[in-house]
Amino acid sequence: MESFVSKILDEVDLQILNIMQKEAQVSNAELARRVNLSPPATHARVKRLESEGYINRQVAILNQEKLGFDLLCFVFISTNIHQAEQLEILESALRAMPEVLECHCLTGEYDYLLKVAIRDRRELDSFIRKLNRLGISRLQTNLSLREIKYSTVLPIWEGKKP
Incomplete structure (x- = not known):
């Protein structure tokens, strides 16, 4: 098929x-x-x-640690916002934060998952305070201890016909 x-x-x-x-x-x-x-x-x-949009952009992938971003954090966010206009304001604010590498809207216990690159604990504290000003009702931050796998490669071709 x-x-x-x-x-x-x-x-x-x-x-x-x-x-x-x-x-x-x-x-x-x-x-x-x-x-x-x-x-x-x-x-x-x-x-x-x-x-046709199959290639979004071509970028250089930088070494986070060599550039001083010692903390990779995964931040789970819950919000009590239910109006579309206010959700768009929240999402726009999240998109504008340079620390946020990725932001995903989720199903389940939390509403959003952020992947965040931070230099140190002070920056993490400042970032969390910034988030709290956006009307976040619950927040959970997990720090990555080490990376097991990182890839941007989609499994589209393994030498076989599609």
């Missing part, structure tokens, strides 16, 4: 996406060589994949 994605993207598209998500700085010539297309054809496919 074919997946929805495999009906829209062909095998070469998936190969291109897989290579680019692992090696964003791969040259067009090298990418073309690896997918057995000409450089102009490969470039056209990459531009199409970007314009």
Whole structure:
């Protein structure tokens, strides 16, 4: 049974996406060589994949610890806000906080999960105070002791047909 994605993207598209998500700085010539297309054809496919939204952006992933962000925190938030307009204000404020790397709206016991990069305990205290001013009813902060796995690679291609 074919997946929805495999009906829209062909095998070469998936190969291109897989290579680019692992090696964003791969040259067009090298990418073309690896997918057995000409450089102009490969470039056209990459531009199409970007314009169709399959590639959101290309970024450098920085070393958090080397840059002094010693605390990686997961913050669970509950709120008593139920009006859509006030929720949008809250979510907008969370999006604007540079410490917040990720913010997810959840089902279950908590309403939101934040992944936060903080330099030290003082910054963590300041960040929590900032959150409390947003009308948070309950907050739980967990510190990551060590990273077991980190990946931005989606399992879209393992050398098989989609």
